[in-house]
Amino acid sequence: VVRTVDDGRAVVANIAGTTTDTDGTVHSFEGGHYISVVGYRDNGHVVKIADSANPAQASYDITDDNLADWIATRGYATS
Numbered sequence: 001v002v003r004t005v006d007d008g009r010a011v012v013a014n015i016a017g018t019t020t021d022t023d024g025t026v027h028s029f030e031g032g033h034y035i036s037v038v039g040y041r042d043n044g045h046v047v048k049i050a051d052s053a054n055p056a057q058a059s060y061d062i063t064d065d066n067l068a069d070w071i072a073t074r075g076y077a078t079s
Contacts, residue, residue: 001037001064002044010050011037013067014074021060022046029053032074037067 004011013035018028038059039048045064051057062070 001040001047001067005038005040013037013071015070016073017070019062019066019070021049021062021066023060025057025060027051027057027060 001011014032015035016029016032018026018030020026033051033053036050037047038050040046041048041061046061047064047067048059048061049067050059
């Protein structure tokens, strides 16, 4: 994520299931969904998600551990 974002690109991830962002908001896509990882902080331990699913929550931050778990249910991401 860090290298890709630093190169001016985004990571597209195919996720499924439920996660909680750093503000405590739950994001649930049991049937699957695509998100973009567009930024990071704390040396990549927190990532910024751009998400088209809900305009009221177009972007949010999650931990890298939560992102890894969210991706693992689908199995891939690409940059």
